[in-house]
Amino acid sequence: MSSPPAGDVQRLLETMQVGVPEGRVPARIFNDQAVYERERERVFGRVWCFLAHESEVPKPGDYVTRYIADNNVIVARTERGDLKASLNMCRHRGNMMCKSEMGNSSHFRCSYHGWVYKNSGELIGVPYFKEGYESKLDRKQWGLVPVRTETYAGLVFGTLDPDAEPLEEYLGGFQFYLDIYLKQGPGGSVVHGPPDHWVAETDWKICVENFSGDGYHTPVAHQFGFHLGYFPSSGATHSQGWAAHIPGKGHGIGLGHTPGMPPFAGYPPELVAQMGETLSPAQMEVFSKTRTAVGSVFPNLSFLIQPFSLVPGEPGVRFCTMRLYHPTGPGRMEMWSWCLVPAAASDEYKEAAYKAYTLAFGQAGMFEQDDFENWTRLTRVAGSSVAKHLEFPYVMGIEREPLSDFPGPGHVVSPYVTDTNFRGLWGTYTDYMLKES
Amino acid sequence: MEPPATPGASRPPTPSAAEVPQGTDNDGPIVVANEFADVVVRKAHTRNGVRLEIWSPRRGTVIHLDAVALDCLSYQEPELITELLARTPGA
Ligand code: FES
Ligand SMILES: [Fe+2]
Numbered sequence: 410m411s412s413p414p415a416g417d418v419q420r421l422l423e424t425m426q427v428g429v430p431e432g433r434v435p436a437r438i439f440n441d442q443a444v445y446e447r448e449r450e451r452v453f454g455r456v457w458c459f460l461a462h463e464s465e466v467p468k469p470g471d472y473v474t475r476y477i478a479d480n481n482v483i484v485a486r487t488e489r490g491d492l493k494a495s496l497n498m499c500r501h502r503g504n505m506m507c508k509s510e511m512g513n514s515s516h517f518r519c520s521y522h523g524w525v526y527k528n529s530g531e532l533i534g535v536p537y538f539k540e541g542y543e544s545k546l547d548r549k550q551w552g553l554v555p556v557r558t559e560t561y562a563g564l565v566f567g568t569l570d571p572d573a574e575p576l577e578e579y580l581g582g583f584q585f586y587l588d589i590y591l592k593q594g595p596g597g598s599v600v601h602g603p604p605d606h607w608v609a610e611t612d613w614k615i616c617v618e619n620f621s622g623d624g625y626h627t628p629v630a631h632q633f634g635f636h637l638g639y640f641p642s643s644g645a646t647h648s649q650g651w652a653a654h655i656p657g658k659g660h661g662i663g664l665g666h667t668p669g670m671p672p673f674a675g676y677p678p679e680l681v682a683q684m685g686e687t688l689s690p691a692q693m694e695v696f697s698k699t700r701t702a703v704g705s706v707f708p709n710l711s712f713l714i715q716p717f718s719l720v721p722g723e724p725g726v727r728f729c730t731m732r733l734y735h736p737t738g739p740g741r742m743e744m745w746s747w748c749l750v751p752a753a754a755s756d757e758y759k760e761a762a763y764k765a766y767t768l769a770f771g772q773a774g775m776f777e778q779d780d781f782e783n784w785t786r787l788t789r790v791a792g793s794s795v796a797k798h799l800e801f802p803y804v805m806g807i808e809r810e811p812l813s814d815f816p817g818p819g820h821v822v823s824p825y826v827t828d829t830n831f832r833g834l835w836g837t838y839t840d841y842m843l844k845e846s
Numbered sequence: 847m848e849p850p851a852t853p854g855a856s857r858p859p860t861p862s863a864a865e866v867p868q869g870t871d872n873d874g875p876i877v878v879a880n881e882f883a884d885v886v887v888r889k890a891h892t893r894n895g896v897r898l899e900i901w902s903p904r905r906g907t908v909i910h911l912d913a914v915a916l917d918c919l920s921y922q923e924p925e926l927i928t929e930l931l932a933r934t935p936g937a
Contacts, residue, residue, distance in 0.1 A: 469924075488924035489924070507881065508881055509880070509881040512880045512881055513880055514880045514881070514882055515924060515927060516882070516927070516928070516931055517882060518882045518883070518935070518936065522937075523935055523936060523937045524935070525931050525932075525935045525936070527928055533928050533931060533932045534931045534932050534934075534935030534936075535935060536935050536936070536937030537937065538935075
């Protein structure tokens with residue numbers, strides 16, 4: 410596949426800059442070599458990328474490996490108990506240090522010439538140091554390359570940009586909405602087991618868009634979930650709720666509402682009482698009316714909470730999933746999906762929530778399969794010769810005024826079914842892609 | 847997240863006698879492995895007592911540590927292991 414000239418992408422993005430506020434997005438962005446290459450530099454080279462949840466590395470020596478752009482990163486808990494992120498690359502000749510995606514080790518030993526590092530990154534052991542290097546190699550200079558990290562409510566983010574704004578500013582108020590996923594009662598949320606991890610012939614961006622609040626697809630793509638009685642919503646009322654996004658930041662969330670559904674339906678009652686201690690009254694007011702909370706942190710981290718019935722027709726169990734879409738080429742990605750559970754909840758509830766998550770999401774989940782069928786085909790079509798010159802309409806709700814009295818921050822509109830969040834997402838995306846270093 | 851383990855001479859609460867593992871069926875072997883190394887650990891009985899045997903099958907090395915040696919390890923800083931690895935990285 411030959412890359413179109415760079416000027417061509419520039420023109421595409423300049424057209425997009427004009428088109429997005431008017432409700433148009435080009436198909437080509439979903440499957441194109443040159444777009445992918447520019448994303449790698451200008452989006453993933455600058456943003457705060459999600460790396461890991463702190464509960465994935467709770468004990469000294471625990472580590473996981475993740476990516477920022479195409480760089481593999483080790484996130485490790487040191488013997489002193491703090492978190493360190495380093496490039497997963499031996500400084501001697503560049504061999505990969507950790508081949509395992511997760512493990513526990515106080516030190517890493519390279520499998521090529523045997524250099525040994527503390528898991529915090531310092532080079533401490535060099536074979537034949539005296540005989541070969543005549544003790545002259547300065548080990549302090551050749552540690553693993555550190556990666557800058559910051560944390561919010563258990564989420565560890567990393568950035569390759571030394572000038573990136575602090576994480577708090579980057580999130581820009583979206584924390585208000587993120588707390589529904591991350592502060593489920595005292596002790597917050599923790600991962601339940603290791604993530605599902607798979608490869609998909611799907612563009613990462615369509616998943617992010619979907620999880621920025623695409624309530625529109627749910628009654629159609631997931632009609633079995635509705636009709637079999639797994640999911641407490643009906644086609645007649647499904648458009649109800651709100652959509653919030655943080656202007657200029659790219660983060661967005663859809664808050665689906667089912668009229669008559671009891672507040673916080675699907676959570677154990679004792680947990681709801683406890684959430685009043687970790688969440689503000691404004692958050693409690695918003696979340697009590699929320700059936701589905703489906704949100705994305707720019708660029709590629711998403712969350713979803715909703716009730717799902719373990720047995721069709723029975724009351725739903727509320728579960729929470731966190732997912733990361735990592736691009737590996739045009740129209741291709743690796744995906745991670747976690748189940749988050751409230752740290753303070755009973756084991757019974759955690760197990761039930763994990764079951765509901767597995768039934769609905771995760772690689773073989775009912776909703777997940779519905780979505781990927783559509784996303785994979787959409788991605789393939791976007792790369793075809795005629796489609797790549799076409800645009801899609803993003804005009805839903807384009808004239809709707811934001812609510813002035815909503816308790817949460819950002820640009821908030823009603824109903825739930827709208828393209829408003831997506832115009833915000835694509836606007837921010839275009840800004841990153843056009844901004845020169 | 848649990849609070850980080852304090853390295854070195856930390857003193858976790860002493861377990862009551864009922865919590866100490868009983869029985870004689872616990873001589874090992876136990877495999878402790880990660881992607882960088884693997885060892886086999888077991889109790890090695892002598893005529894008059896017991897030692898802990900640590901065997902590295904890939905390397906073919908073995909050490910027998912008695913209670914005094916193990917007790918001494920229990921109050922070292924993690925840097926001791928770093929120093930040992932710096933001295934002999936294992937090539
Ligand atoms: S590449 Fe790691 S020690 Fe040589
Ligand atoms: Fe979906």
